[in-house]
Amino acid sequence: METAQSTQQAAPGAFAAFARFVLCGGGVGLASSFAVASLGSWLPWALANALITVGSTLLSTELHARFTFGAGGRATWRQHAQSAGSAAAAYAVTCMAMLLLQQLVATPGAVLEQVVYLSASALAGVARFAVLRLVVFARNRSQATATIRTAHAASPAGPVHATVARTSAPAGPAALCRAA
Template identity: 40%
Template sequence: MTTAQWSGPRADRGLDVTHPVVWYVVAGVVTTGLQELVFLAARPFVDSFAANVLAIGLTTIANTEFHRRVTFAHMKASVAKLHLQSAGTFAFYASYGSLVLVLLHWLVGSPSATLEAVVLAATSAVGGILRFIVLRWWVFTTG
């Protein structure tokens, strides 16, 4: 018969700001905000699809580099995996965002740039969950 040792209640240490999830969320919020600002700035000059691709293109590389240097700094990453992940992130968000914009235009007809930006921000949040999983368990490994 085995017995379990009771060590008493675990001390709650609160939010650990060094945890990758915290930094990932911070980077995601900042990047999404920057994407939407670039999108809205470009929108008077180009259509929503081009503005979306431009915004994603300008923020993906910086976001991935932030994750390499800060979020997952304690983990190893293959250079090939890192570049593949950046290209995949760009392709995913450009395609995913474009499909969402097509759906929005189909449902609303002629949405405002602000509504497009809000919908793209929500889309980015959903995609960010999948990206964290890819970064954490495929790109940046502990071994």
């Protein structure tokens, strides 16, 4: 898990990557729900949920590195940390949505709770996809860093200030819809 393999495959387009994201993330999420229920019969539920959440986030990050975003190998420690951060942010969004619901509606029904939770989860999932695609698994990050380091080391006059344009992973919402 320490380094990504140097061989990279072609990155899938945004729609293919999103479909893979939903398939991998949804599959791991479904398996996790059964695992939490099973483990929760032996351990306190909060502990079971925490353990399964950590394991499922590690597994999802590996799947996203290998299949969803075509990174060409195992996820790095940096990618795991960033993915965990985005998962924690998504968790916070769903918790805030449910707390807001509790503040606005005295006794919400099960259907309303599900609608709010699933809507918040979907919104957080789309945002998480964007973060993973544009930041965590963005292409040429290491190549851009190497270019700057090489330019700095090659200059006998001191530091060279370089601007590196990243064309393979543009920022912004339009980047999600553009084929890679």
